[in-house]
Amino acid sequence: MTTTPRVTFFHAPHTRSGATRALFEELGVDYDMHVLDLKAGTQREPAYLAVNPMGKVPAIRHGEALVTEQPAVFLYLADLYPEARLAPPIGDPLRGPYLRWMVYYGSCFEPAVMDRSVQREPMSPTACAYGDYDTMLKTLTDQLANGPWLLGDRFTAADVLWGTALNWTTQFKLVPELPVLRGYIDRVLARPAMQRAAAADAALAATQSA
Numbered sequence: 001m002t003t004t005p006r007v008t009f010f011h012a013p014h015t016r017s018g019a020t021r022a023l024f025e026e027l028g029v030d031y032d033m034h035v036l037d038l039k040a041g042t043q044r045e046p047a048y049l050a051v052n053p054m055g056k057v058p059a060i061r062h063g064e065a066l067v068t069e070q071p072a073v074f075l076y077l078a079d080l081y082p083e084a085r086l087a088p089p090i091g092d093p094l095r096g097p098y099l100r101w102m103v104y105y106g107s108c109f110e111p112a113v114m115d116r117s118v119q120r121e122p123m124s125p126t127a128c129a130y131g132d133y134d135t136m137l138k139t140l141t142d143q144l145a146n147g148p149w150l151l152g153d154r155f156t157a158a159d160v161l162w163g164t165a166l167n168w169t170t171q172f173k174l175v176p177e178l179p180v181l182r183g184y185i186d187r188v189l190a191r192p193a194m195q196r197a198a199a200a201d202a203a204l205a206a207t208q209s210a
């Protein structure tokens with residue numbers, strides 16, 4: 001496996017970067033973790049703003065490469081460790097759909113969910129990047145109905161991202177807990193690597209709030 005240089009992972013427990021932690025667990029690779037405490041505000045200190053000027057997690061550093069934004073972090077790591085077979089390679093018919101759904105997460109799903117959470121009046125569907133919320137969600141649920149995973153029979157890094165995100169967005173009632181979503185979330189979260197990551201993250205969160 002590719003082990004050098006080691007990846008440094010900038011993480012805060014119980015945040016979006018938990019999905020990246022789960023991805024590392026699914027990849028089965030070693031890495032260095034730099035832990036931030038969002039309540040204490042360490043993500044806004046100059047040392048971390050030099051890493052990510054947005055002051056947000058996740059971020060990863062691999063040699064000279066600095067990667068932020070969940071889908072980019074996922075794409076980078078899953079390609080970096082091809083032995084784990086979590087990223088369909090170029091030439092595989094699933095490569096296109098894999099890229100599509102990774103980018104759909106950041107360019108359609110999150111903006112739609114955030115607009116809805118603050119009850120922001122959406123733009124016209126033609127001008128809006130995600131069309132409208134219902135179409136955005138139906139496009140996703142139609143895809144998931146082909147299951148068991150997002151790309152059908154093949155589990156990929158995209159499932160770690162989507163399973164984790166659908167878990168917290170349904171918990172916060174930002175997304176309706178439709179049966180197709182509940183079944184998918186349960187399948188993703190039942191994976192041993194996902195459970196190991198969740199337990200480790202809960203333990204880390206407990207040390208921060210102690």
Ligand SMILES: N[C@@H](CCC(=O)N[C@@H](CS)C(=O)NCC(=O)O)C(=O)O
Pocket residue numbers: 015016017038043054055056057058068069070071106
């Ligand atoms: N666009 C970013 C969003 C990351 C994000 O919003 N992270 C939140 C935690 S869930 C954060 O770091 N917040 C800290 C802050 O803004 O101070 C991504 O896709 O990775």
